[in-house]
Amino acid sequence: MLKNRNIYYDNIWCHVLRREISDELLKWKNSANKKCLLIKGARQVGKTFIIDDFARKNYANYIYINFELTPGMQSVFQGDLDVDSLVRNLSIRFPKVKFEPGNLLIFLDEIQSCPNARVSLKSFSMDGRFDVIGSGSLLGLNYKGVSSYPVGYETVLELHSLSFKEFLWALGVSDDLISHVSNHIMNKASIDASILEKIEEYHRWYAVVGGMPDVVNTFIGTNSFGEVLSAQKRIIDGYMDDVSKYAPAADRSKVRNVFRSIPIQLGKTNKKFQYADIIDWKAGEGSQSYGGALSWLFDAGIISYCYNVQEPASPLTFNMRLNLFKVYMRDTGLLVSMMESGVGIAIMAGDMKINQGAIVENLIANAISKKSMTPMYFERKGRLEIDFILNIDGIVTALEVKSGNNRQSKSLDVLMSDRYNVSRGIKLEKTNVFVDERGIEHYPIFAIEFLI
Numbered sequence: 001m002l003k004n005r006n007i008y009y010d011n012i013w014c015h016v017l018r019r020e021i022s023d024e025l026l027k028w029k030n031s032a033n034k035k036c037l038l039i040k041g042a043r044q045v046g047k048t049f050i051i052d053d054f055a056r057k058n059y060a061n062y063i064y065i066n067f068e069l070t071p072g073m074q075s076v077f078q079g080d081l082d083v084d085s086l087v088r089n090l091s092i093r094f095p096k097v098k099f100e101p102g103n104l105l106i107f108l109d110e111i112q113s114c115p116n117a118r119v120s121l122k123s124f125s126m127d128g129r130f131d132v133i134g135s136g137s138l139l140g141l142n143y144k145g146v147s148s149y150p151v152g153y154e155t156v157l158e159l160h161s162l163s164f165k166e167f168l169w170a171l172g173v174s175d176d177l178i179s180h181v182s183n184h185i186m187n188k189a190s191i192d193a194s195i196l197e198k199i200e201e202y203h204r205w206y207a208v209v210g211g212m213p214d215v216v217n218t219f220i221g222t223n224s225f226g227e228v229l230s231a232q233k234r235i236i237d238g239y240m241d242d243v244s245k246y247a248p249a250a251d252r253s254k255v256r257n258v259f260r261s262i263p264i265q266l267g268k269t270n271k272k273f274q275y276a277d278i279i280d281w282k283a284g285e286g287s288q289s290y291g292g293a294l295s296w297l298f299d300a301g302i303i304s305y306c307y308n309v310q311e312p313a314s315p316l317t318f319n320m321r322l323n324l325f326k327v328y329m330r331d332t333g334l335l336v337s338m339m340e341s342g343v344g345i346a347i348m349a350g351d352m353k354i355n356q357g358a359i360v361e362n363l364i365a366n367a368i369s370k371k372s373m374t375p376m377y378f379e380r381k382g383r384l385e386i387d388f389i390l391n392i393d394g395i396v397t398a399l400e401v402k403s404g405n406n407r408q409s410k411s412l413d414v415l416m417s418d419r420y421n422v423s424r425g426i427k428l429e430k431t432n433v434f435v436d437e438r439g440i441e442h443y444p445i446f447a448i449e450f451l452i
Contacts, residue, residue, distance in 0.1 A: 016053065017213055018169040019046065021159055025054045028155065029131065036121040036132040036150070038111075041159035042301030042330060043137040043242065044235050046213040050159070051107055051133055059131070061097050061104040063090060067113035077116035083127040086120060101129035112136040122150035138246055138300055158301075160370045161331045162211030164449040168202060170216050182450040185443060190432050196444060200430075203446040204352075207359055208344045210333015211366075225344060232337035239302060247296050254278075254293040262303070262327055263338050266358035272308075273327045287323070294327070304328050306365055306375035312389050312415055312422050314396050316376055326377065328365035335362050352430070352445070357403040360445060361387060364401050364428065367448040378415070386411050392452055398422045401445070402429040412440055426451065 021039075028037050041047050048066075055062045065073045076089040087099055090106070097104070106124075108117050111134040124132040134154070162170065168178055181199055184191045191199075209219045209228055218224075218231040243255045257279040264277050273294075275286045282289075297303045308324035309316055329335040336344050336359060346354045368375045368388065378398070379385040388399040398415045412425040416439070425440040434442050443451065 017046065017162065017166065017216065019050055019159075019166055020163070021050060021157065022054065024157060025051070026058070029058060033128070034131070034155070035125045035152075036134065036154045038121070038139075038154045038156045039133060039135045039159055040139045040156065040301070041137065042161075043238060044212050044214060045159050045161050045301075047135045047137070047159050048109055049213070051109075051135060055105045055107055055133075059103060059105040061100055063094050063097055063104070063106045064109065065107065065117075066109040067117065068110040071113070074114045074116070077114055077120055081116065081120045081123050083123050083129065086123070087130075099130070102131075104130045106130055106132045108132065108134045110136055112139050119150065122153040125150065125153035138242065158372070160211070160366075161333075162213065162216055163370050164203060164206050164211075164367070164446060167206045167209075167211060167216065168199075170220060171202060171205075173202070185433060185447045185450045188433055188435055188441060190434065191444075193432075196432060199446055200444060203363075203444075204347055204350065207332055207347050207352075207363055208336050210331040210336070212331055212333065215333060225348070228333075229337055229341075229344070232334055236334060236337065239300070242300065243296075248292070251292050251296065254290055255296050258290055258293040259297060259302070260338075262329060263335065263358070265327060266335070266362065267356055269356055271326050271356070271358065271361065273325055302330055304330055304365060304369045304375060306377055306388070309376050309378050309389055312378045312386070312396055312398060312420055314391060314394075316389060316391055316396065317374070320374075320376060326365075326375075328362045328369075328375070330366065330369065332359060332362045332366055335359070353403040357401065360401055360403045360428075363445065364388060364399070364448050368452065371452050373452065384411050384414055386415060390452065392424070395424050396422055397424040397426060399426045399428065399448075402427065409438075409440055413438065416440070 028034055039047055039051065052064065067074060076086065076093065079085060091099060111117050118134065121132060121134060124130060165178060181191060181195065208225065209215055210232070212232070212235055214235070215228055215231045219228050240256060243252055247255050261278045265271065265273050275290055278290060298305065306326040306328060307320040307322060309319040310321055311319050313319060336347070343354055347359060352360050364387070365375045368390065373390065376389045377385070377387055378389045386398045387401045390397045390399060398412055400409060400412050409425070409427055412427065414420065415422040416425050427440055427442050428445045428448060429442065431442050431444060433447070436442065
């Protein structure tokens with residue numbers, strides 16, 4: 001089992017964060033007839049560090065190519081893309097590496113900057129002698145340069161910022177305690193008050209810090225929320241730099257303004273995304289003008305959509321309305337950093353109701369997205385609204401989020417009535433675990449981590 005440890009990396013001391021994807025990498029390495037692996041995710045979620053650490057621990061021979069830092073390496077992939085030709089070209093540039101079948105990993109980082117390298121994954125998969133991992137932050141934005149996607153010849157994994165469970169690992173919380181809490185939640189059993197209080201405190205930290213590895217490392221190393229905010233601002237600035245570099249020139253200001261509007265969108269009682277809340281929006285423009293800006297942020301891994309469903313019935317995806325949606329940040333800590341300074345202070349003091357409960361909803365949307373699920377919600381005539389509708393283990397589940405401890409659940413009552421016949425209702429709030437007389441399950445807010 002990988003333990004947290006400190007190492008010297010790229011001229012700074014950093015905490016090696018335990019990530020669940022490490023187990024997936026080992027499974028991939030040990031699988032028979034494996035395809036090339038493609039790991040995608042937003043910038044700064046830890047892709048390079050995790051893959052590099054995995055390679056150094058598990059392979060005698062290792063080639064690392066970053067196409068952004070060494071653009072000259074693109075020439076390796078400009079000619080024939082059969083494996084023998086590629087090996088000849090690589091052996092010239094890496095003369096000390098032994099091209100030993102089964103014991104060499106080739107890591108092609110920022111692969112979106114070399115479309116032919118993406119095409120070559122098909123050749124490597126068909127050949128099977130060498131393990132290859134590609135990784136990129138903007139893979140969804142550079143599709144035009146790829147002449148032929150290696151469909152069927154690559155296994156795709158997405159890396160997100162740290163989940164709450166991974167954040168607990170980073171804090172040094174033991175597996176035994178995490179399992180204890182998880183088992184109580186899964187068995188609908190009350191959690192010991194002292195444990196509940198501590199995990200709730202950690203979850204408030206997670207809401208403010210978020211899960212970006214550099215920010216988490218900053219928090220662990222300094223215990224300073226001021227330093228945390230500075231690290232978050234650097235990531236936001238990096239995202240805006242990417243807009244300047246990679247977004248179409250005509251869309252750059254629109255992307256920035258859509259991005260800046262997200263805290264405003266979520267700060268409303270009705271959190272549906274509305275083009276009128278964008279800074280430079282003009283009546284009549286709507287999705288035709290700003291749809292591309294939203295798509296850019298989604299493809300860059302910065303935001304997630306939460307779609308409205310016409311009916312809370314399975315299959316939910318058949319009922320999605322793609323023109324009605326909410327937009328959440330993929331990392332709640334970054335969302336908090338975009339708000340006024342008092343928001344983080346209020347959260348740390350235990351006030352999760354701030355900004356109309358936007359922080360709590362974003363936390364839940366994040367947890368859903370990190371389980372490779374699409375967040376969805378249900379609303380009918382502006383009066384009946386359920387924050388999230390999920391399919392959990394084949395059961396359509398209505399999930400209501402309360403930043404306080406209001407025990408009323410009118411919308412859940414309606415959905416679980418004969419009118420809609422939703423069989424499971426969950427309420428996340430400031431509470432311990434219990435099931436009420438109506439069959440509605442009540443959990444603390446952090447329990448979403450263990451429910452899906």
